Amino acid sequence: MPVDPYILLLLGTVGLAALFPARGTAADVASGASTAAIAFLFFLYGARLSTREAINGLKHWRLHVTVLVCTFVVFPLLGLAARGLVPVLLTDPLYQGLLFLTLVPSTIQSSIAFTSIARGNVPAAICAGSFSSLVGIVVTPLLAAALLGGSGGFSADSVVEIVLQLLVPFVAGQLLRRWIGAFVTRHKKVLGLVDRGSILLVVYTAFSEGMNRGIWHQIGAVPLAGLLGVEAVLLAVMLTLTWYGGKALRFDRGDRIAIQFAGSKKSLASGLPMASVLFGAHASLAVLPLMLFHQMQLMVCAVIAKRRARDPLDPTGEQAESRSPAAA
Template sequence: MKRPTWPSRLPIDPYVLLLLGTVGIAALLPARGTGADVASGAATAAVAFLFFLYGVRLSTREALDGLRNWRLHLTVIACTFAVFPLLGLAAGGLVPYVLTPALYSGFLFLTLVPSTVQSSIAFTSIARGNVPAAICAGSFSSLAGIVLTPLLAAGLIGGHAGFSADSLVKIVLQLLVPFLAGQFLRRWIGPFVARHKKVLGWVDRGSILLVVYAAFSQGMVAGIWHQVTPLRLLALLGVEAVLLAVMLTLTWFGAKRLGFGRADRVAIQFAGSKKSLAAGLPMASVLFGAQASLAVLPLMLFHQMQLMVCAVIAKRRSRDLEASPDAAPPAPEPDPGPISRLERAAAAGTVAGTATRSG
């Protein structure tokens, strides 16, 4: 068997390196004045187009069929917008000893963000779980988060999040309206988008890079980065590792206690334990303004961590099923759209295998 090349065995998604590079560019060459307005406008337009494409890709019939599994979707919604925030509030006891108030605000915001769509589908497919349920659960969570995330941020974060009726309107116009427009036009342009799936990947990653650059530029201009030290960042990573471990455990064993079968438990674990960078970044930009760079830092770190850990878990779930005497036949491959290089490597067994061997 041919050994994987060195880049494929990297434990870090190359896209995360692009994110870090974007942060570096924002630190050295932050957008100011008119340039900041242009960067912010471009990021807003790119994110709106991204959610438009999400709307085009989601089958209305698939979404309606998914409503039949309402217990599963309510479980994912409860994990995303109830259990996660409760754990976030519990972490408030770590301030100021472990987390600074500013980092804690970002950490709490992380717990309020909706679930992912693409990576939930990808990992559920790898683990041979209920893929249609993962598609619907991730989509429903994203739509619910357009309203629930800013409302929860207003109630739990308070003055650190600049919530107002105007903020909610901006988020709805940027995320929900393009999604609904995509659903409406799906009948006519859906086949074209399906033939050009790479476009969604470019828009997805490009929009996030634009939002990161605009947010971190604001932070540099406002001079807020003196609040963060390497020791505080390490402490934040440790807290996030505990948060992810708790949620992965609760979603897996909690779903079993609720009577869900294996395939549904896989979908609940991957959709109920993850947070969306694509949805969280634009919301943070609207809610936090110049403080958005610190607010999204915990989300960026958690995003990378969840991909690496879930890649390992998904492969183990698949191997466990293959070893079972009652193993079911492989589920048909879904069309989750473009996924990150880490997720594709997990499907091929390279990253997951490397992570497993390294402990």
Template sequence: MWSTVKRLRRPSRLPSRLPIDPYILLLLGTVGLAALVPARGTGADVASGASTAAIAFLFFLYGARLSTREALDGLKHWRLHVTVLACTFVVFPLLGLAARGLVPVILTDPLYQGLLFLTLVPSTVQSSIAFTSMARGNVPAAICAGSFSSLAGIVLTPLLAAGLLGGAGGGFSADSLIEIVLQLLVPFAAGQLLRRWIGGFVTRHKKVLGYVDRGSILLVVYTAFSEGMVQGIWSQVSPGRLGALLVVEAVLLGVMLALTWYGGKALRFGRADRIAIQFAGSKKSLASGLPMASVLFGAHASLAVLPLMLFHQMQLMVCAVIAKRRARDPEREPERDQFTQPLTGISGTDG
């Protein structure tokens, strides 16, 4: 655990402006490319095969990076981790189900399915840690909470999608479950098993492999949106509906930020723990969600990932403001150890 925190720590300043994630711009550029030059015919088959391989490789890297030992070390703070997991995989999905009442007046059914899928994906890791550190919160708790959420999401997100999305998730069937196991669980397990031998290599080449992550996700997005363009899915979305989706997501984020902060107080967590709960329990992972959606939704993945892409940028902007405010709060608890030093590293492929 101590080694992880030391690796993550770098000198930083709190952001003076709202962060516009450059990776979001790349994602939008990829969407634009798919709209102008969608993959068709043989090109679509090649892109689909490459996307499948990219997803498997992504989850292999996730498994190779996740230190099970460090995650288990954090079990002593089990109440906090159970709280974050409950927010991520219980409260969020319940709010997603409640949003069903917005169809069809405010949201179309495909956009609602994407919104519901958004509520099922795991929490972030890197940005949760970075924002918790900026706000002088419990950084070790944020590290463990993000790791637990990512690990649980490998299993829980597909299961929740099977139960709550049903046929909307591209026709969920036994074949779909086999595809999920082969593309997500098997590569992740392989990464965990081989971590003993390749963990050092992955750590030393973290920057280069980060570019591989980003490139793989861009390929997944291009393939998904190309399929959507070829099938005419985007004719179902109007600017008014997109505006309504943004408003709904803003409300969703606001509700979760309030619940995690005041709920933590009601559960008698200290201020540093409440900060970790708020940042780890209110956010969703773009890096995990995009490839999962590609597997779960197939040709309909383009609309399914749109709410997640918008929510990702929104959560970065709002949480940056909150982190700055928490850091300046005169009521914050005194800093007692090295874990309260600021960290950076908010990544566009925040897992």
């Protein structure tokens, strides 16, 4: 079962914030740097996304609509249904984080990687992940305003802030892609480190604020175990729905694989910056469910992708239906 090294860095950052939280002037500096890092992160997203590929990807609109429905309709409905688990399995703050998890966009990089390993439709996975991230910049804060309201320190005014901090830099990156796109492509590994470093800074700032406000005393071992169990069920349900739902909609094997991996996963890279904007001082609890779900989805989807890669294909290119996606 693979453990993403980046998750270890995230956990280390959380530990650093617990031992040495930023306070006073240092907290102000960290907050300003985090804001700038988030804007730069989404600027890079805009510079990387090929406008031509996005337009060409619209030709496969049924697949993209299916992924968007899974990401921004089915997931949130399951999140709302989980409200009945409070306070039996989840505390209210952890539930708010779980509900926020169901609102964030799908992943891009890992969806592409797993689709490739499983011999699925890689171009579809690229476009589906990109569209989800782009739509999520607008849809996620709107859904949060509607479903979370004023809970957890969230304010509807955050919608305007997230547009200024995330959408505007993204559009700027798209407009400047003509001149900087080649540079971004050539130095994608270095800029990838900038991506991840920006997210680590966001995590440190959010968890420092949480330590300063003492909100970590709200979490116990039992609610944390309950959260892990609920997330395991959530992931299993989405993996099953995306796979058999794709079959019911008459998608071929390659498309179903892209739908399963893009429609059942949530983006840590997009979710963390959004949470810091939307929740402010309460972001540390809001992102905890997302961090745990991210590692869980990587571990489970890696196993599924490797199993699907070994499945025999019939003459039409379809995969044998001998196992359910969760069992695979």
